[in-house]
Amino acid sequence: MLIKEFATKYHVTTDTVRYYEKEGLLTPIRLESGYRFYDETCEKAITFIIVLKQLGFSLAEIRLLLDMESKPISPECNVASTTLFAHKISELEAKVSFFTTAIHSLQIVLSLMEQEKFAENKPKIEGLIKDMYKDIQEKGIE
Amino acid sequence: MLIKEFATKYHVTTDTVRYYEKEGLLTPIRLESGYRFYDETCEKAITFIIVLKQLGFSLAEIRLLLDMESKPISPECNVASTTLFAHKISELEAKVSFFTTAIHSLQIVLSLMEQEKFAENKPKIEGLIKDMYKDIQEKGIE
DNA sequence: CTTGACCTTCGAGTATACTCCAATGATACG
DNA sequence: CGTATCATTGGAGTATACTCGAAGGTCAAG
Numbered sequence: 078m079l080i081k082e083f084a085t086k087y088h089v090t091t092d093t094v095r096y097y098e099k100e101g102l103l104t105p106i107r108l109e110s111g112y113r114f115y116d117e118t119c120e121k122a123i124t125f126i127i128v129l130k131q132l133g134f135s136l137a138e139i140r141l142l143l144d145m146e147s148k149p150i151s152p153e154c155n156v157a158s159t160t161l162f163a164h165k166i167s168e169l170e171a172k173v174s175f176f177t178t179a180i181h182s183l184q185i186v187l188s189l190m191e192q193e194k195f196a197e198n199k200p201k202i203e204g205l206i207k208d209m210y211k212d213i214q215e216k217g218i219e
Numbered sequence: 220m221l222i223k224e225f226a227t228k229y230h231v232t233t234d235t236v237r238y239y240e241k242e243g244l245l246t247p248i249r250l251e252s253g254y255r256f257y258d259e260t261c262e263k264a265i266t267f268i269i270v271l272k273q274l275g276f277s278l279a280e281i282r283l284l285l286d287m288e289s290k291p292i293s294p295e296c297n298v299a300s301t302t303l304f305a306h307k308i309s310e311l312e313a314k315v316s317f318f319t320t321a322i323h324s325l326q327i328v329l330s331l332m333e334q335e336k337f338a339e340n341k342p343k344i345e346g347l348i349k350d351m352y353k354d355i356q357e358k359g360i361e
Numbered sequence: 362c363t364t365g366a367c368c369t370t371c372g373a374g375t376a377t378a379c380t381c382c383a384a385t386g387a388t389a390c391g
Numbered sequence: 392c393g394t395a396t397c398a399t400t401g402g403a404g405t406a407t408a409c410t411c412g413a414a415g416g417t418c419a420a421g
Contacts, residue, residue: 079397079398080397080398081396081397081398090379090380091398092379092380092381093378093379093380095399096378096379096380100378110386110387110388110398110399111386111387111398111399111400112387112388112397112398112399113398113399121345121348124348124349124352125348127352127355128321128348128351128352128355131317131355131360132318132321132325135377135378136377136378137377145332146341146344155332155337158332159329159332159333162325162328162329162332163329166322166325166326166329169318169321169322169325170322172318173315173318173319173322175273176274176311176314176315176318177315177319179270179274179311180308180311180312180315183274183304183308183311184308186304187301187304187305187308190287190297190300190301190304191301195297199288202288203263206263206266206267206270207266209270210266210269210270213269213270213273218273221367221368222367222368223366223367223368232409232410233368234409234410234411235408235409235410237369237370238408238409238410242408252368252369252416252417252418253368253369253370253416253417254367254368254369254417255368255369277407277408278407278408279407
């Protein structure tokens with residue numbers, strides 16, 4: 078698969094694909110023409126990138142995990158990666174917990190905002206926001 | 220409250236506080252000395268900023284909502300804001316739904332990564348990643 | 362009345378993740 | 392063989408959200 082087909086398949090631009098390569102996240106094969114060729118390995122990699130990016134991982138963090146995935150070195154070498162991963166998962170848990178309760182509050186806020194007597198509802202809205210803020214603090218979200 | 224106390228209270232830097240002001244998100248009172256003074260209104264605003272930022276709103280979007288919150292203009296004028304808000308909420312719902320199932324998969328991935336026979340587990344990991352990718356596509360997450 | 366911790370402005374710099382452009386080369390079709 | 396569409400490179404530019412530094416003003420305590 079050449080770059081355009083690959084990019085289109087994964088809903089990104091060719092620029093983004095080349096950028097990921099520059100950042101060491103993708104290593105396509107080179108054809109004699111100099112064209113990049115994307116195989117199964119690249120497809121697995123970009124799937125991994127897209128999923129982890131969506132979960133809030135930075136490209137640098139994704140590279141770390143991809144490197145570990147690609148070469149099964151010593152287990153000690155992988156400790157850093159798995160530790161990062163475990164840490165990220167617990168961060169995500171806190172986030173999901175916050176988001177879940179926050180969405181409910183947001184829906185109430187929205188309904189209060191949509192009412193004509195919006196001004197009267199401001200104290201209620203402020204109360205809901207304050208509660209969400211407290212939730213962030215309690216859950217120690219970054 | 221002067222800027223340092225205010226920033227410390229909300230776990231941000233004074234630079235960030237000034238930046239938010241430059242971006243029209245905060246409008247502290249000015250003392251005769253030229254010092255910024257942060258009152259109850261500012262505290263409500265920064266709480267709002269922190270909560271919405273955490274939920275993935277950009278500063279531009281937050282300003283839009285803050286502007287609407289501060290001056291109760293015509294309801295038509297607010298439609299843009301409430302529409303944005305409603306849209307953001309449904310985006311969040313999709314995200315939370317994805318995150319919730321993804322966390323479970325991630326925990327399995329982590330346990331597979333931590334095993335000695337890591338190489339053997341790679342197909343399992345790849346399968347889990349692929350499922351998460353499909354979930355992103357199905358839920359139409361940005 | 363000086364010292365230290367605060368405050369001010371302005372402008373420039375940083376990090377992340379792209380995004381675009383210009384010049385040029387490769388491949389496929391009618 | 393032309394031309395359309397793809398590909399290459401390098402380097403510059405963009406958006407967001409800060410972050411820092413320099414030069415200087417304010418103010419309470421000793």
